[in-house]
Amino acid sequence: MSVLVTESRLADPDQTYRALIEAHRGLPDEDSAALNSRLVLILANHIGEHAVLQEAIALAKQSMEPKDASE
Amino acid sequence: MNTRKVLYQFGYRRCPDQDRPSPAQHPVVVVGAGPVGLCTAIDLAQRGIPVVLLDDADRIGEGSRGICYAKRTLEILDRLGAAHPCLEKGVTWKIGKVFQNNDLLYAFDLLPEDGHKMPAFINLQQYYLEHALVERAAALPYLEIRWRNKVVDLKRRNDGATLTVETPEGPYDLDAEWVVAADGARSALRTMLGLEFKGEVFEDRFLIADVRMKGSFPSERWFWFDPPFHDGHSALLHKQPDDVWRIDLQLGPDADVKAEQTPERVMPRLRQMLGHDDFSLEWVSVYTFQCRRLERFVHGRVVFVGDAAHQVSPFGARGANSGIQDADNLAWKLAFIINGEAPERLIESYDIERSAAADENIGHSTRSTDFIAPRSAQELRFRDATLSLARHAPFAKRMVNSGRLSMPSTYDTPLSTPDADPWSGSARLGAPLPDAPMRDRSGQPIWLLEAIGGEETILHIPNGAQPPTGSRVLIIGDDLIDEHGFFAQRFDASPGSTYLVRPDQHLAARWRHAPPSLIENASRRLKGFEGDRA
Numbered sequence: 001m002s003v004l005v006t007e008s009r010l011a012d013p014d015q016t017y018r019a020l021i022e023a024h025r026g027l028p029d030e031d032s033a034a035l036n037s038r039l040v041l042i043l044a045n046h047i048g049e050h051a052v053l054q055e056a057i058a059l060a061k062q063s064m065e066p067k068d069a070s071e
Numbered sequence: 072m073n074t075r076k077v078l079y080q081f082g083y084r085r086c087p088d089q090d091r092p093s094p095a096q097h098p099v100v101v102v103g104a105g106p107v108g109l110c111t112a113i114d115l116a117q118r119g120i121p122v123v124l125l126d127d128a129d130r131i132g133e134g135s136r137g138i139c140y141a142k143r144t145l146e147i148l149d150r151l152g153a154a155h156p157c158l159e160k161g162v163t164w165k166i167g168k169v170f171q172n173n174d175l176l177y178a179f180d181l182l183p184e185d186g187h188k189m190p191a192f193i194n195l196q197q198y199y200l201e202h203a204l205v206e207r208a209a210a211l212p213y214l215e216i217r218w219r220n221k222v223v224d225l226k227r228r229n230d231g232a233t234l235t236v237e238t239p240e241g242p243y244d245l246d247a248e249w250v251v252a253a254d255g256a257r258s259a260l261r262t263m264l265g266l267e268f269k270g271e272v273f274e275d276r277f278l279i280a281d282v283r284m285k286g287s288f289p290s291e292r293w294f295w296f297d298p299p300f301h302d303g304h305s306a307l308l309h310k311q312p313d314d315v316w317r318i319d320l321q322l323g324p325d326a327d328v329k330a331e332q333t334p335e336r337v338m339p340r341l342r343q344m345l346g347h348d349d350f351s352l353e354w355v356s357v358y359t360f361q362c363r364r365l366e367r368f369v370h371g372r373v374v375f376v377g378d379a380a381h382q383v384s385p386f387g388a389r390g391a392n393s394g395i396q397d398a399d400n401l402a403w404k405l406a407f408i409i410n411g412e413a414p415e416r417l418i419e420s421y422d423i424e425r426s427a428a429a430d431e432n433i434g435h436s437t438r439s440t441d442f443i444a445p446r447s448a449q450e451l452r453f454r455d456a457t458l459s460l461a462r463h464a465p466f467a468k469r470m471v472n473s474g475r476l477s478m479p480s481t482y483d484t485p486l487s488t489p490d491a492d493p494w495s496g497s498a499r500l501g502a503p504l505p506d507a508p509m510r511d512r513s514g515q516p517i518w519l520l521e522a523i524g525g526e527e528t529i530l531h532i533p534n535g536a537q538p539p540t541g542s543r544v545l546i547i548g549d550d551l552i553d554e555h556g557f558f559a560q561r562f563d564a565s566p567g568s569t570y571l572v573r574p575d576q577h578l579a580a581r582w583r584h585a586p587p588s589l590i591e592n593a594s595r596r597l598k599g600f601e602g603d604r605a
Contacts, residue, residue, distance in 0.1 A: 005466075006463075006464035006465055006466055007465050007466060008465055008466040008468075008469040008470075009466065010466070010469070013466070013469045013470045014435070014438045014439075014470070014472055014475065015438075016470075017438065017441070017442065017453070017457070017470050017472070018437075018438045018441060020453060021441050021450055021453065024447070024449045024450065024453075025446070025447075025450075027447075027449070029447070029448050029449060032447070032448075032449035033449075036449075059460070059463060059464060060460075062463060063456075063459040063460045063462065063463050063464075064459065
């Protein structure tokens, strides 16, 4: 069973970031939220491992906690 | 309060061309005596090509403007004989730090290895660079600068152009075989040719302020996302010479340009940032920016360089640095063409190589701007998500983008002869050579790039066979001693290895074992004689 990879796997992270920005550019906020939801589902399926997804959810939540709580 | 302090004043002088009955003929006229025009003119003059450099002003001043000069630019300035005063005066730095709020997100080191003559970056007010270049230009017999000479008309011909030049004593005409347009972002020559300057316009406004103070900050680049002293926006702090600090504050798209420059607005902002009152304001300006370029940089015998050809956002120090690299790329080609050593189509390779470099620079600075100045609620969420994930996951740290600092382009160009052998090391085909500390025949220390200078050069490691012949050959171990092995490592060198270097110090070809015919072909190719397009 694999674990969540948090090291950078992207050859060009700036390009990947730009692709996300471009996908959203010009969209109303609600459409952006809808697009993100679809993206998350597509990528979750691509990952294909429930445990990895759980780890990703935990990391995302952890990064949303107030700073003091995590440090 | 946009102080326009005059730092260096030059005089208009009548020149003999103004009294001729018909226009004087010149091989090259460069328009615009900013850093890029000056570098182009100096490089050409060093190569023995007479140059007239025209500028509509007669002074250097008007704020510090471009302040970051990258390693490759310094290497070029060194070849042009102007690096020394810049290094003496400039603030050397290589460490950058990125903060979110009060916390350090990460630090980076731009030049973590030894054995390079030039530092990763220096900070220097643009006027000091321009002054060093003007001094250097004055020492060159083939270079004539004409201040208060403003080009008001340009007529193109197949074999050159006629320029009408306005002076305090009236206009005169000049004939040039080649015109180099280095007249900046608002290029008048570009307008005269009716050329479109296409690209993306950014709405965010930024306040730029140079303050003088005795600071306790180190010589590092500090960038803040959402700093405690400037809510919701970004800030940048850089040290310059003379106890001057560059401060760059994001104001957002709705800021009032006029009001934001008033001391009543600026001083409290800076007080909040610096935590004290003990500073004076040197220069303030509010700017927006664009990322755009000409579709082609070569229009017959008129060649565009620097901001006249392409404009980027200031994040990443890619403006002056890329412009000086344009000059570096263009000068040897023009000199070869004018001297009849290369076909005129060699100039096409300037367009190919520097267009690709401009796209690279525009791409980087656009992506940095996306990150620094998000345009919508969603873009802001992506940005903030990246910043907060950066505290927990290495991948996000790599996505944080506070400006990717200028690196020289690796040319994918018809002038290069493709590698036939596998190579490791840091030297790359099409890229500027990595520098290395060497010793010359008499045992004196010399840097590799100093030894190469501005000439086409063959570097060769002996292997007992007949060494190559060519315009200029340097034998490693004989002409240049690789005392500490830096060369061997960076060039993945072994006995028999041979490298062909362009006059701009980019690597054009390399072989493990090179028959003379291959070297000769590669040398013809780098001059534009071979290949489909160049």
